[in-house]
Amino acid sequence: MACSFVIRPYGSNSLKYLVCALCLLVSVSAIGAEKKPITVKVFIAGMFEIGANQGDKAGEFQHWYERYFADAQPITIPGALTPVFCNKNGVCGSVLGMGKVASSSSMLAIVLNSQFDLSHSYFMISGVGGIPPSQGTIADVNWGSWLIDYDLGHRWMPEEGEAGAPVFMPRQGYEDIRRYQLNPALVNFAVSLSKNAPLKDSPSAQAYRIRYPEPQARRKPAVTVGTHIAGDTFFHGPGLSAEAQYMSELYGADDYMIAEMEGVAIAQVLARTVGTDRMLSLRGAVNFDQGNPNESTLAHLDPAPGETAGGFAETVENIVIVGGSVVDHIVSHWSDFKDGYTAK
Structure with missing residues (x-):
């Protein structure tokens, strides 16, 4: 709001000062009346929802919504796929969309929107993924220590290269964006706090696991930690799983544990805006990244009726059981987390 007045030749300076003071008071009042941005303590991001946010089959966001946002009003954000929901305790969340482009576009729109103060926020990136049977099992929940881009390189057909050699080579110029190590202190804290969470299981998941000979594939669900690899194309089969592990080793990351998008x-x-020191990546394993020894990769990708992996419903619930304990701890101990987290 701009203030203006006219100084007349024979007017009193006292009147001029009075008008200016009143104008300044109105300006300050108008500024104070502007709606302050929401201070976000934790932002929870799902990638997809199957239907509604409550009352039907749950996807990646429904259990988060029911736990934190059932009474929240939607906040529409230009450029974001779905509205943002915020509760009175500073927890906000949204469905960003599947794939690298959709999810990152939504995240950028939200981070840059003036309705939110995300300068001290923690980001819980939450979803499902595939897991190698040598590393884990259906309904596992895994904290990401490293995030790797499955793309940003060169690939060729195996028969066009050296026999038995890898068919991937990183492309120069992407060194700063092809992999991110998440804050080790924060990841270790999340693992320590949630490692004994009471995870759910199901007879259908148990029956599916025994098709695989690996001990890790046959065990009960657990909370684990490792590298998450994102590709817009679902990669399946023992060959591409081995390539994902090769990439993890090539980039100096931890073992490949989760395939996601x-x-x-x-x-x-986040690296370009508010930083990644407060970012957590949490994924539940809803499928193995390859078929069992009696199943081809194509059959694994397109299973016959009754041959699909069980445990989806339990896995999406497990994600929130594990992640919710961390969200609640951060919010209830906000003074310890507001200025960032380092190992205590």
Whole structure:
């Protein structure tokens, strides 16, 4: 609001000062009346929802919504796929969309929107993924220590290269965006706090596990930690799983644990804006990244009726059981987390 007045030749200076003071008071009042941005303590991001946010089959966001946002009003954000919901305790969340482009576009729109103060926020990137049977099992929940882009390189057909050699080579110029290490202190804290969470299981998941000979594939669900690799194309089969592990080793990361589609792209958005030190990536395993020894890769990708992996419903619930304990701890101990987290 601008103040203006006219100084007349024979007017009193006292009147001029009075008008200016009143104008300044109105300006300050108008500024104070502007709606302050929401201070976000934790932002929870799902990638997809199957239907509604409550009352039907749950996807990646429904259990988060029911736990934190059932009474929240939607906040529409230009450029974001779905509205943002915020509760009175400073927890906000939204569905960003599947794939690197959709999810990162939504995340950028939200971070840049003036309705939110995300300068001290923690980001819980939450979803499902695939897991190698040598590393884990259906309904596992895994904290990401590293996020890697499955793309950003060169690939060729195996028969066009050296026999038995890798068919991937990183492309120069992407060194800063092809992999991100998440804050080790924060990741270790999340693992320590949630490692004994009471995870759910199901007879259908148990029956599916025994098709695989690996001990890790046959065990009960657990909370684990490792590298998440994101590609817009679902990669399946023992060959591409081995390639994902090769990439993890090539980039100096931890063992490949989860195949997903979004994490590294969201990390790039946060790195360019508010930073990744407060970012957590949490994924539940809803499938193995390859078939069992009696199943071809194509049969695994397109299973016959009754041959699909069980445990989806339990896994999406497990994600929130594990992640919710961390969200609640951060909010209830906000003074310890507001200025960032380092190992205590």
